[in-house]
Amino acid sequence: xxxxxxxxxxxxxxxxxxxxxxxxxxxxxxxxxxxxxxxxxxxxxxxxxxxxxxxxxxxxxxxxxxxxxxxxxxxxxxxxxxxxxxxxxxxxxxxxxxxxxxxxxxxxxxxxxxxxxxxxxxxxxxxxxxxxxxxxxxxxxxxxxxxxxxxxxxxxxxxxxxxxxxxxxxxxxxxxxxxxxxxxxxxxxxxxxxxxxxxxxxxxxxxxxxxxxxxxxxxxxxxxxxxxxxxxxxxxxxxxxxxxxxxxxxxxxxxxxxxxxxxxxxxxxxxxxxxxxxxxxxxxxxxxxxxxxxxxxxxxxxxxxxxxxxxxxxxxxxxxxxxxxxxxxxx
Amino acid sequence: xxxxxxxxxxxxxxxxxxxxxxxxxxxxxxxxxxxxxxxxxxxxxxxxxxxxxxxxxxxxxxxxxxxxxxxxxxxxxxxxxxxxxxxxxxxxxxxxxxxxxxxxxxxxxxxxxxxxxxxxxxxxxxxxxxxxxxxxxxxxxxxxxxxxxxxxxxxxxxxxxxxxxxxxxxxxxxxxxxxxxxxxxxxxxxxxxxxxxxxxxxxxxxxxxxxxxxxxxxxxxxxxxxxxxxxxxxxxxxxxxxxxxxxxxxxxxxxxxxxxxxxxxxxxxxxxxxxxxxxxxxxxxxxxxxxxxxxxxxxxxxxxxxxxxxxxxxxxxxxxxxxxxxxxxxxxxxxxxxxxxx
Numbered sequence: 296x297x298x299x300x301x302x303x304x305x306x307x308x309x310x311x312x313x314x315x316x317x318x319x320x321x322x323x324x325x326x327x328x329x330x331x332x333x334x335x336x337x338x339x340x341x342x343x344x345x346x347x348x349x350x351x352x353x354x355x356x357x358x359x360x361x362x363x364x365x366x367x368x369x370x371x372x373x374x375x376x377x378x379x380x381x382x383x384x385x386x387x388x389x390x391x392x393x394x395x396x397x398x399x400x401x402x403x404x405x406x407x408x409x410x411x412x413x414x415x416x417x418x419x420x421x422x423x424x425x426x427x428x429x430x431x432x433x434x435x436x437x438x439x440x441x442x443x444x445x446x447x448x449x450x451x452x453x454x455x456x457x458x459x460x461x462x463x464x465x466x467x468x469x470x471x472x473x474x475x476x477x478x479x480x481x482x483x484x485x486x487x488x489x490x491x492x493x494x495x496x497x498x499x500x501x502x503x504x505x506x507x508x509x510x511x512x513x514x515x516x517x518x519x520x521x522x523x524x525x526x527x528x529x530x531x532x533x534x535x536x537x538x539x540x541x542x543x544x545x546x547x548x549x550x551x552x553x554x555x556x557x558x559x560x561x562x563x564x565x566x567x568x569x570x571x572x573x574x575x576x577x578x579x580x581x582x583x584x585x586x587x588x589x590x591x592x593x594x595x596x597x598x599x600x601x602x603x604x605x606x607x608x609x610x611x612x613x614x615x616x617x618x619x620x621x622x623x624x625x626x
Numbered sequence: 627x628x629x630x631x632x633x634x635x636x637x638x639x640x641x642x643x644x645x646x647x648x649x650x651x652x653x654x655x656x657x658x659x660x661x662x663x664x665x666x667x668x669x670x671x672x673x674x675x676x677x678x679x680x681x682x683x684x685x686x687x688x689x690x691x692x693x694x695x696x697x698x699x700x701x702x703x704x705x706x707x708x709x710x711x712x713x714x715x716x717x718x719x720x721x722x723x724x725x726x727x728x729x730x731x732x733x734x735x736x737x738x739x740x741x742x743x744x745x746x747x748x749x750x751x752x753x754x755x756x757x758x759x760x761x762x763x764x765x766x767x768x769x770x771x772x773x774x775x776x777x778x779x780x781x782x783x784x785x786x787x788x789x790x791x792x793x794x795x796x797x798x799x800x801x802x803x804x805x806x807x808x809x810x811x812x813x814x815x816x817x818x819x820x821x822x823x824x825x826x827x828x829x830x831x832x833x834x835x836x837x838x839x840x841x842x843x844x845x846x847x848x849x850x851x852x853x854x855x856x857x858x859x860x861x862x863x864x865x866x867x868x869x870x871x872x873x874x875x876x877x878x879x880x881x882x883x884x885x886x887x888x889x890x891x892x893x894x895x896x897x898x899x900x901x902x903x904x905x906x907x908x909x910x911x912x913x914x915x916x917x918x919x920x921x922x923x924x925x926x927x928x929x930x931x932x933x934x935x936x937x938x939x940x941x942x943x944x945x946x947x948x949x950x951x952x953x954x955x956x957x958x959x960x961x962x963x964x965x966x967x968x
Contacts, residue, residue: 339941340763391763391940402765402939418767419727420697453696454728481697483660483672489696555661555672612942622935626903 305515312583313592315357315514319349319571320596322373325382326545328600329372329389329403333549338389342403345373347544350570351476352377354517355444355537358525364412364430365444366423368476369404370543371416374446379411386603392610399613400621420481421451424460424473431469435531442470442528450481452495461534465502470528472521475538476511482547483555496538504534511539512570515577542568631822633815634679636790637755640797641680641717643826645687648715651801654693654702655719655755659684662694676721677757677816699729703754707737707806710752715801720756722764723772723810737806738781749804753797759812759850760900760937760948769937769944771849771901776808777878777910783807783831784878788852790820792875795829802828812850831876834884840868843958844888844895846911847871851898851949858954869896869958877907885911886919893924894961898949903931925961930954 307315326346332338345352348370356377359365367374375385380396388395389403396408407415414430417423427445434441451457452475464471475495479486492498499506505527509516517539524535542564546553553561566572578584584592631639645651658680661672669689674681684692695702699720706718720726726733733754740748760769776784783805787793793811800807837852838859847855855871862869870888874881889895895915899908908929915927930949938944959965 340765340939341768391942393940397939399940400766400938400943402763404765404767405939418765419725421728450697453698453701455698455700456728482676483657484662484694484696485664488662488694551673555664555667557666613938613940615943615946617940618938618943618946619933619935624934626934 305519307583309583311357312578313588315353316574316578316584316589317592317596318353318377319514319574320593321382321599322346322349322352322376323571324596324600325376325385325603326372328604330545330549332604339391340402342389342549343370343547344543344545344549345370347564347570348476348478348511348541349373350514350517350574351474351511351539351541352446354514355472355474355521357518358521359412359442359444361410361412362439362441363443364414364441365446366414366427367416367446368423368448368451369416369418369420370448371404371406375406375408375413375416378413380406380408380413382599382603383606384408387607387610390607390610391612392607393613393617394606394610398617400617421447421454421456423447424456425463427471427473428460428463428469431464431471432467434470435467440529442472442525444472444474446474446476448481449475449477449479449486449490449495452498453489461502461504461536464534465504468531468533470531471534472524472528473534473536474521475536476541477538478541478543480543480547480555483551485555494538496536499536504536506536506538508538508540511541512568512573514570514574628821628823630819631790632817632819633790633793633811634677634817636794636822637679637797637811638681638683639822640794641683642686644798644801645683645691647826650713650715651717652691652693652714653680653683653717653719654695654706656695656697656721658719659689659692659694662689675719677813679811679816680719699725700732703729703732704736706752707732707740707750710737710750711740711748715751717753717755717801720754722768723756723758724767724770726772726775733776733782733806734779738779741805742781750806751804752806753800754806754808756808756810757813758810759814760932760944761814763939763941763944765939766936771810773808773810773848773877774901774906774910777907778905781805782878783876784810785831785876786810786849787875788849788873790818790822792829792835794822795827796831796875798826799828799831803831807831810849815850829875832879832881834872834874834881836884836888837871837873838869840870841892842867842894843869843961844885844892845869845871845898845954846874846885846895847898848874848877848900848907851900854949854951855898855954857951858958861951861955862958865964867958867962867964880914882914882918885915886922889915889919890922893922895923896928896930896954896957896961898930898954900932900948902934903929904934906931928957928961930957
């Protein structure tokens with residue numbers, strides 16, 4: 296068990312640094328736009344935004360390829376983007392359009408793209424643990440060196456499936472990396488109230504697997520922890536539990552007044568503790584990217600998000616006949 | 627005195643009255659208060675339920691009686707069963723009925739079985755309140771109507787109210803009841819208002835209500851679909867057709883007598899149920915009437931249900947997923963052999 300770690304001395308190639316910064320900015324801008332569209336009444340349904348937690352999804356997915364799989368949560372947009380899902384197809388899904396990644400039939404809480412190894416956002420808290428074991432079992436059985444990553448929130452670690460999933464992965468030495476996104480609140484309930492353990496990572500001891508807790512706002516710390524865990528899984532040495540301490544900038548869902556958060560806490564996470572600003576400063580200070588390169592990424596992402604909205608608005612809804620497809624129906 | 631109250635207000639009021647009357651009544655669930663141990667809230671609720679139905683309860687009854695649980699449905703649902711059988715009278719809120727997947731055993735193999743399996747030595751006075759229903763754009767895992775699943779379990783009672791008046795009276799009856807009762811709340815009806823008496827009253831579980839009298843066709847409708855039936859009734863009435871709208875209000879026990887006597891009068895039966903058609907309440911009621919009321923029938927029994935698919939997210943698909951008054955009008959017209967134009 297390691298203490299809270301923060302790392303600034305991770306060696307990144309320029310290409311990797313660019314990719315990571317771009318993905319983080321994509322998540323932020325995508326989510327900020329969804330927030331606006333929802334507030335205007337344009338988007339239907341329940342929407343849970345990932346903004347603020349970008350460093351977790353990106354720091355982990357930086358080590359994955361399209362054959363590696365991830366399971367996700369109700370707060371899944373960030374995982375989708377980090378895993379390479381198409382922004383147009385994601386946004387169209389949230390609009391309920393036929394050009395969405397799930398033909399509009401899944402919506403925000405159920406975006407999936409199996410070609411990218413994204414096994415689906417999930418409306419059931421704790422739904423991902425056994426599923427990650429399943430895709431890892433496939434990898435192990437077929438002797439690929441693929442891994443599964445299970446992203447989950449601090450609320451899910453109190454769910455029975457957490458224990459069943461991690462124990463199963465541990466006894467079968469499945470190539471799974473369990474990534475806790477501890478954003479401090481399960482819905483409107485503080486982590487400190489709902490969890491008997493002060494740290495999620497303490498629970499790794501119970502299953503005799505490695506556990507590491509990192510600053511989930513520091514993408515390099517996440518990157519470093521995930522590298523070791525992913526390699527360990529690829530080598531067939533079994534699962535690891537990583538706890539990333541993070542924060543969600545928006546509410547549990549759009550429309551949540553967030554009265555349970557203190558104003559000062561909200562403000563500091565949008566300024567001094569912002570994962571994207573921290574990484575941006577690092578990239579510039581270390582001269583990994585020049586100011587104009589960083590700005591070029593930000594501009595290109597803005598254009599891509601604009602395009603995703605335009606694409607979604609111009610796309611048609613599914614035809615009525617789609618109601619009865621993709622399921623065995625005779626009545 | 628009677629005044630206009632919303633469905634969620636009526637449910638909230640029922641819980642308050644029950645808790646004032648009986649100190650053994652407690653409420654537990656995920657964020658039924660919210661904001662537990664948040665200093666600046668000073669023990670006010672942050673949410674009062676995800677859609678605000680339990681708002682204000684923690685202020686009146688405190689956190690000893692309004693228990694925020696972790697996201698641990700199996701944990702607190704099982705605890706509710708045994709708390710009930712050892713002296714409390716818990717209300718356990720299952721935020722969405724879809725989440726029963728995470729705690730079915732606690733109902734199916736535990737609470738539902740205790741009284742019978744232990745030879746009558748245990749009582750399980752628990753009420754499970756849960757949200758159901760499509761039309762909220764909440765997609766496949768937050769939109770189902772799973773009351774048939776519970777109706778299939780011996781030992782539990784199943785209540786599906788359609789108006790604020792009934793929600794209050796039936797919830798108070800559910801809390802008083804010494805068996806497990808699953809109380810379904812359609813999330814799309816929470817803002818619907820209706821006349822609700824002040825004060826404590828109960829409506830007996832197992833007694834149907836005739837929402838509109840008619841002589842041509844019996845339409846049994848469940849929960850929100852009662853309103854679909856009433857809308858169709860208005861349209862049909864303008865054509866001189868009078869349907870009788872029967873609201874069973876509870877599915878277990880089911881008021882068989884009310885349904886059969888209505889069919890005896892009208893000789894025709896339609897059941898509207900927004901759940902999937904197989905092994906559904908619609909199918910169950912059709913079987914009841916085919917079995918015990920066959921001689922009353924002049925036409926085939928018709929079921930108007932969702933298709934046998936998960937609930938789609940896309941708004942236009944979800945709109946056609948749900949039963950509509952137009953469809954009821956069409957089926958009634960077909961049964962009566964009258965022209966289709968409305």
